[in-house]
Amino acid sequence: MDSFRDKIVPVTSILLGVVVVWYVMAVVLNAPFQRDLDRRANQTPGIVEFIGKTLAQPKPTLPAPHQVAVNFFENTFLRSITSNRSLVYNAWVTLSSTLLGFAFGTALGIVIAVGIVHVATLDRSLMPWIIASQTIPILAVAPMIIVVLAAVGITGLIPKALISTYLSFFPVAVGMVKGLRSPELTHLDLMHTYNASASQTFWKLRVPASVPFLFTSMKVAVAASLVGAIVGELPTGAVAGIGAKLLAGAYYSQTIDIWSALVAGSVVAALLVMVVGIAGRLVDRAMGGRPA
Secondary structure, eight states, X not given: OHHHHHHHHHHHHHHHHHHHHHHHHHHHHHHHHHHHHHHHTTOOOOHHHHHHXXXXXXXXXXXXXXXXXXXXXXXXXXXXXXXXXXXXXXXXXXXXXXXXXXXXXXXXXXXXXXXXXXXXXXXXXXXXXXXXXXXXXXXXXHHHHHHXXXXXXXXXXXXXXXXXXXXXXXXXXXXXXXXXXXXXXXXHHHHHHTTOOHHHHIIIIIHHHHHHHHHHHHHHHHHHHHHHHHHHHTXXXXXXXXXXXXXXXXXXXXXXXXXXXXXXXXXXXXXXXXXXXXXXXXXXXXXXOOOO
């Protein structure tokens, strides 16, 4: 019980603090527009009434938490999942490209890591380029990928998945390199003493040692993959997906819809990270690991 309380109390305290600051900033940022509305209507509301108006604007500069919560609830639970306004439907569209890009990125990262660990030339030549690739803004890369693939007739899910791959392969590659190199020298010497081949050393020592590093990096990769999928929807003019909701909200100044879509994206990211974490614990248990 004490352990549970130690985990819940700090998180709840921070969450409450964020909500309080959010309400304060909503009042501050929405106040100028509300003053202008009151001046045009020749109204002089009291402080409490004025604050209430700033938190109830239909198109506020910064929506209040309760406005975002109501919008999120309505578009998640009160709409058909086949509706274009349903956050469940839009989240699924984004999730499909996220998972495909995450699968591509994980496979690519593992292959690159294995090559770097076993081929010294790749370690010296490929790793700097991998690091440099992540310095290029994804907003600059995404349109180029979309245009190039569209020129050869590839549209739809694949371009968005490749953008997700671009963001997700890097943490997997770095994490796997660290994991494959994590066995101690004494363990490698022991395998050499047993006359183990390079393949046996790889599968029986390096791979098991790299599993915790792999799943830790996959948590980062799956969240990055979601970001890539959302960004990939922006230059394509997509009509569905979290990115499309953000774009439509910005176009029509529907700030509440924008924040609701952001919350939906955060929920999806949290669920994906949680699923990867659960998979990691199951694999660790299957390999004989003990719970911490």
